[in-house]
Amino acid sequence: MTEVSPPPLTTREADALVAIDVKAMQAAGRTDEARERFSELVGRHQRRAVRIAFHYLRDAADADEAVQDAFVKSYLHLGTFREDLPFEVWFTRILINGCLDRLKARRRRERWMAPTPVDAMGNERDPAEYLPSRGPSPEDQLLSGERRAQLDAALARLPERQRLIFMLSHFDGRSSREVSAMTGLNESTVRVHLFRAIRRLRSLLHPGAAPVRSKQRANR
Amino acid sequence: MRIADTLLRGGHVSDDALADAWYTGVRPAHLDHCDLCAERALELARWLEDTKHLGVDAADAVFTPERLAAQQSQILRKLEQIDRPSKLLSFPKAPAAILTVETPGPVRHSIAGWIAIAAACLILGVVAGRLSVWQPPAVTPVQSAQARPAAGDVALPDVESFPGEIEQLQLNSLRAIESLTTSQVVVARASTTGRGR
Numbered sequence: 001m002t003e004v005s006p007p008p009l010t011t012r013e014a015d016a017l018v019a020i021d022v023k024a025m026q027a028a029g030r031t032d033e034a035r036e037r038f039s040e041l042v043g044r045h046q047r048r049a050v051r052i053a054f055h056y057l058r059d060a061a062d063a064d065e066a067v068q069d070a071f072v073k074s075y076l077h078l079g080t081f082r083e084d085l086p087f088e089v090w091f092t093r094i095l096i097n098g099c100l101d102r103l104k105a106r107r108r109r110e111r112w113m114a115p116t117p118v119d120a121m122g123n124e125r126d127p128a129e130y131l132p133s134r135g136p137s138p139e140d141q142l143l144s145g146e147r148r149a150q151l152d153a154a155l156a157r158l159p160e161r162q163r164l165i166f167m168l169s170h171f172d173g174r175s176s177r178e179v180s181a182m183t184g185l186n187e188s189t190v191r192v193h194l195f196r197a198i199r200r201l202r203s204l205l206h207p208g209a210a211p212v213r214s215k216q217r218a219n220r
Numbered sequence: 221m222r223i224a225d226t227l228l229r230g231g232h233v234s235d236d237a238l239a240d241a242w243y244t245g246v247r248p249a250h251l252d253h254c255d256l257c258a259e260r261a262l263e264l265a266r267w268l269e270d271t272k273h274l275g276v277d278a279a280d281a282v283f284t285p286e287r288l289a290a291q292q293s294q295i296l297r298k299l300e301q302i303d304r305p306s307k308l309l310s311f312p313k314a315p316a317a318i319l320t321v322e323t324p325g326p327v328r329h330s331i332a333g334w335i336a337i338a339a340a341c342l343i344l345g346v347v348a349g350r351l352s353v354w355q356p357p358a359v360t361p362v363q364s365a366q367a368r369p370a371a372g373d374v375a376l377p378d379v380e381s382f383p384g385e386i387e388q389l390q391l392n393s394l395r396a397i398e399s400l401t402t403s404q405v406v407v408a409r410a411s412t413t414g415r416g417r
Binding site for chain 1: 235236239240243267268271272274275276277278279280282283287288291292294295296298299300302303304
């Protein structure tokens with residue numbers, strides 16, 4: 001008689017198990033074991049966390065620090081995590097809030113040094129568009145491919161919310177519902193922002209590309 | 221088919237609907253019999269795929285596996301610091317606090333004893349000082365007669381009568397001087413008798 005092996009755990013289930021274990025270890029004062037177990041979560045979510053932070057903050061050093069802070073915060077506040085929700089959603093929310101705080105701090109810092117640039121409409125420009133300019137780093141040199149630079153510049157011109165939603169949906173492959181849970185926005189609002197971001201990016205990257213309506217008119 | 225697509229685009233699918241189809245994986249039936257929309261859908265899908273790879277590669281090129289490993293060890297180091305906070309040495313607030321905190325019981329008692337002894341010595345010193353400047357009250361003549369030495373003892377000048385004798389000597393000398401000089405009364409009497417004549 002052959003034994004039926006249990007089905008492999010999904011990422012969500014595995015995360016929940018780790019979170020429960022870490023909480024129990026923290027409560028029992030077994031901090032060494034808790035850290036060791038928590039490192040599994042770090043390894044599992046680190047890659048996607050740096051992608052989000054990097055595209056959101058557009059600065060490698062800032063993104064690095066934001067990700068570290070997010071993991072430290074999640075370890076400290078693991079007691080408030082509910083296992084019925086996916087860990088990655090909870091963690092991404094912490095990360096996004098941290099990134100937002102960093103952008104605000106950057107904006108405040110820059111206000112002391114130079115007046116905030118405004119666009120043609122008189123609106124304050126997104127700090128990610130013009131900050132930071134720390135000179136060409138090795139990372140920048142690696143990223144100097146023309147197409148990457150074009151995409152980067154186009155992403156920088158998106159409004160903050162559109163950029164965030166595009167990143168989560170497109171680069172991270174999250175569904176509208178997941179993005180809604182991560183950002184606290186309505187699901188339909190998420191979709192509207194996503195489609196606006198796609199339209200804007202396409203027009204920035206391919207200025208000659210006409211939207212469907214005018215194409216159809218031309219075909220008529 | 222959406223009403224908006226029918227009314228505004230002549231039955232063709234919008235870009236948003238095509239993007240939605242790419243994200244959700246639900247292919248609109250219209251694409252099967254519309255070459256134009258199928259071509260647009262293909263073009264959009266290529267662009268979305270391309271953009272996704274570009275974005276992901278850009279982040280991955282910066283955050284290499286080595287950098288991620290370094291980041292992970294840094295995170296764990298920070299967590300270790302949180303779990304084991306470094307010891308803090310308390311700064312003494314006042315000298316009195318040091319005395320009470322650092323001295324053991326017997327030493328503390330001996331210090332208190334020394335303080336008591338010093339206070340007692342101070343009080344004794346003040347009392348002795350007061351006594352040294354204190355004068356006894358004046359004695360009465362009866363008491364002085366009783367205290368006078370018996371006959372045969374060495375005759376000492378009478379302290380009580382001493383100022384009186386000095387005064388007597390001064391009066392006698394003054395009277396001698398007076399007898400030599402004309403007094404004002406005699407002069408006045410002589411002048412009155414002379415006028416009467």
